[in-house]
Amino acid sequence: MSLTITPLSSALGAQIGGIDISQPLSIEHRDAIEQALLKHQVLFFRNQPVTPQQQARFAACFGDLHIHPIYPNVPEQPEVLILDTAETDVRDNAIWHTDVTFLPTPALGAVLSAKLLPEFGGDTLWASGIAAYEALSEPMKNLLLGLTATHDFTKSFPLERFGNTPRTSRAGKKPGARTRRCRTR
Secondary structure, three states: OOOEEEEOOOOOOEEEEOOOOOOOOOHHHHHHHHHHHHHHOOEEOOOOOOOHHHHHHHHHOOOOOOOOOOOOEEOOEEEEEOOOOOOOOHHHOOOOOOOOOOOOOOOOOOOOOOOOOOOOOOOOOOOOHHHHHHOOOHHHHHHHHOOEEEEOHHHHOOHHHHOOOHHHHHHHHOOOEEEEOOOOO
């Protein structure tokens, strides 16, 4: 099977074809997908139904997996979380955000497998932080390079709203991740 990479825009996004991600990846395909991710920042694998186990196996090809301390997960595959707007407060994801920035080393990315989509709305949008940074003036880039920020779990997921469970309690005890405002991979 021959892997194809079709860019979707000049800023970000590519569609990957000629591969079945429900099956184990060859090293060559893994490397090609990783390079495509670094170049295009968002990859789409259309019509690829996967089980939670297959999704986790695919994601693990690109780094360590994370068990989210708040969102419900698939019991037999805890690294796969369930985002169901009928069950989860939409406010959590209805704003521009980057996932799990409260970790000292945030994830490389996320592997989303949409199962049930509404007729309209429910959009997931992406923006390129790289393109945004490159569009800044040199003085603004220099100003930003010196800034840091603390990303704290309890600010993103306040316990009074999400409850004090063993998982949230453990996550809330960890110090926030102090990072540069502009960081690269």
